[in-house]
Amino acid sequence: MKKLIFLLLVILAISPVLGDLPTKYNECNxxxxxxxxxxxxxxxxxxxxxxxxxxxxxxxxxxxxxxxYDKSSKLNCNWKYERTGTLISCENINTKIINISFNYPGLVTQYEDYNIFSDRYIVSTPTEEFNLKICLPKGYILVDNSGELNQSPYYPINGKQGTDGRNIFIEWNSNPRLGEIYDVSIFYEPALTSNQFTALIITFFVLIVMMSVFLIFRKKPKPIDYGITKDEKRFLEILAKENKVSQKKISREINLSKAQVSRIAHSLEKRGLIDRKRIGRNYEVSIKKN
Known part of the structure; x- marks a missing residue:
């Protein structure tokens, strides 16, 4: 009964110009x-x-x-606020397509941690195909009906949920009856609540700190004892401190001849403990990485 009264009020609002309306719409999107x-x-x-x-x-x-607008140009139209709505009147438009665009800030209310979009759509002219598509803001999702909502996240429930890769939307398609009224409600919330976002930031910060501490205080690799001799151990200790060093410098550090250092390096290389790279007449030595 309330819906019927509301429809009659809408018809009364446009009754002075009702005779100028098209007899029907092919589509209303x-x-x-x-x-x-x-x-x-x-x-x-x-x-x-x-x-x-x-x-x-x-x-x-x-x-x-x-x-x-029509397909490409602005239409010669006037509009005025009539009762609680907006009445549009167009003259000399000569078109089969009418595009109407506007915005309105009063359709979303907040309840606890989620938002509710509510609006009413009335089929006041015979319409063959009716399509309604409502897109949520980027970064928002439908409220989980298994949680505190405990009901469908949108009405009418015969809508179809989808996404364009950026936004979630709900869509209704029908061949409506004249006078049909669609009372639409959508319950949605941020993909991350403020508490979840704060927890994520804290977790990320803790991980960064832990990684920084690990990188700062990690111990340099120690030479592995694979039956190495005393001279080989001294050789590897030099590498553990400096990562890469020339055989000539190692010779000076451990007080061995170049020939002795060369034999030690060759032996360690064969056993897979070091890498050697020839640079000019000398070798650069480093501990082999696994």
Whole structure:
């Protein structure tokens, strides 16, 4: 009964110009993009069977930034706030396609940790195909119906959920009856709540600190005892301190001849403990990495 009364009020609002309306719509496509501040940006595309000269349309809200176009150019239209809504009147438009765009900030309310989008869509002109698509803000998801909501995250429940890769949307398609009313509600929330985001930042910070401490205080590799001699151990200790060093320098450090150091290096290389790289007439030596 309430829906019928509401529909009658809408018809009364447009009754002075009702005779100028198209007899029917081929299609009525409505897309709504909600931003993170709760403002709904709505675009309505209406196609009619034949070219019309006049067009009148009633929006049940007092909208902002209203614009009307055909396929490519702006339409000659006037609009005014009528009762609780917006009445559009177009003259000399000569088109079969009408694009209406506007925004409205009053459709989203916050309840506890989630948001509720609510609006009403009325089929006031016979329409063959009706499509309604509502996109959530980027970074928001539908409330989990298995959690505290304990109900469908959107109504009517015959809507289909999807994503374009950036935003989640819900879509309804129908061949509606004249006077049909769609009362739409969508429950959504940030993909990460403020508490979850804070916990994630703290965890990330702790990991960074732990990695930094590990890199600063990690011990340099110690030479592994594979039955090495005393001279070989001294050779490897030099490498453990300096990573890469010339055989000539090792010879000076451990007080052995170049020939002795060369034999030690050759033996350690064969056993897979060091790497040697020839640089000019000398060798650069480093501990072999696994």
């Amino acid at each position: 409505i897309s709504v993009n909600i931003d993170e501040n709760g403002i709904a940006y709505e675009k309505i595309i209406i196609s009619v069977p034949k070219i019309i000269d006049k067009f009148h349309y009633y929006i049940i809200h007092r909208v902002k930034n209203l614009e009307l």
